[in-house]
Amino acid sequence: MARQLIFVTGNANKLREVRQILAAGADAATIDLTSQALDLPEVQGTTQEVARYKVQAAAKALNGPCITEDTALCFDALDGLPGPYIKDFLARIGHDGLNKMLDGFSNRRANALCTFAYCAGPTAEPVLFEGRTQGRIVPARGPSNFGWDPIFEVEGTGKTYAEMEAEQKNKLSHRYKALEALRRGLSQL
Ligand SMILES: O=c1[nH]c(=O)c2ncn([C@@H]3O[C@H](COP(=O)(O)OP(=O)(O)OP(=O)(O)O)[C@@H](O)[C@H]3O)c2[nH]1
Numbered sequence: 001m002a003r004q005l006i007f008v009t010g011n012a013n014k015l016r017e018v019r020q021i022l023a024a025g026a027d028a029a030t031i032d033l034t035s036q037a038l039d040l041p042e043v044q045g046t047t048q049e050v051a052r053y054k055v056q057a058a059a060k061a062l063n064g065p066c067i068t069e070d071t072a073l074c075f076d077a078l079d080g081l082p083g084p085y086i087k088d089f090l091a092r093i094g095h096d097g098l099n100k101m102l103d104g105f106s107n108r109r110a111n112a113l114c115t116f117a118y119c120a121g122p123t124a125e126p127v128l129f130e131g132r133t134q135g136r137i138v139p140a141r142g143p144s145n146f147g148w149d150p151i152f153e154v155e156g157t158g159k160t161y162a163e164m165e166a167e168q169k170n171k172l173s174h175r176y177k178a179l180e181a182l183r184r185g186l187s188q189l
């Protein structure tokens with residue numbers, strides 16, 4: 001029987017990709033997803049601390065099981081920053097500003113890190129599932145429909161996420177890899 005899960009997110013783009021990835025999976029029937037947008041505090045810390053805190057707050061608010069997702073964009077030259085703070089950086093300095101941040105460095109490598117967190121209920125310990133995709137930061141190319149997609153060129157493809165069709169992004173993305181880990185992990189819980 002399919003496991004019923006509430007995905008707590010306020011980000012419609014994340015939800016769309018998660019639904020697409022689940023629908024394309026071989027075992028599409030194993031997760032039955034609904035979603036809810038809750039305004040949750042997001043603490044500062046490592047990506048893992050942010051993820052744990054957020055899913056626990058969501059499970060308390062819902063008084064039941066749920067998943068949350070956190071996406072970090074980690075620059076090698078900045079030892080992983082902006083990381084989980086990418087949302088504020090993007091909102092304040094945009095694609096150009098993020099590119100300029102790296103102009104003083106020879107290394108423009110970055111990785112996109114997706115962390116799904118599952119929490120079984122208000123007092124349960126969160127379980128985390130990560131997926132990472134390597135790339136580099138480039139001047140924006142492709143449609144600006146989703147966050148920093150136009151400035152993240154995926155290693156080995158010559159394309160930014162924004163230049164890819166949904167099918168291509170959803171087969172190699174940080175979110176796809178984390179969702180695969182979540183699927184495997186949940187089947188063992
Ligand atoms: O170009 C992109 N391609 C992606 O694949 C992607 N995934 C997330 N993001 C953006 O990175 C920040 C993460 O922040 P975030 O994880 O806290 O998300 P959020 O606050 O929007 O939603 P949520 O916390 O309610 O789930 C936000 O600005 C998101 O829009 C992406 N941008």
Ligand SMILES: [Mg+2]
Pocket residue numbers: 042
């Ligand atoms: Mg958020």
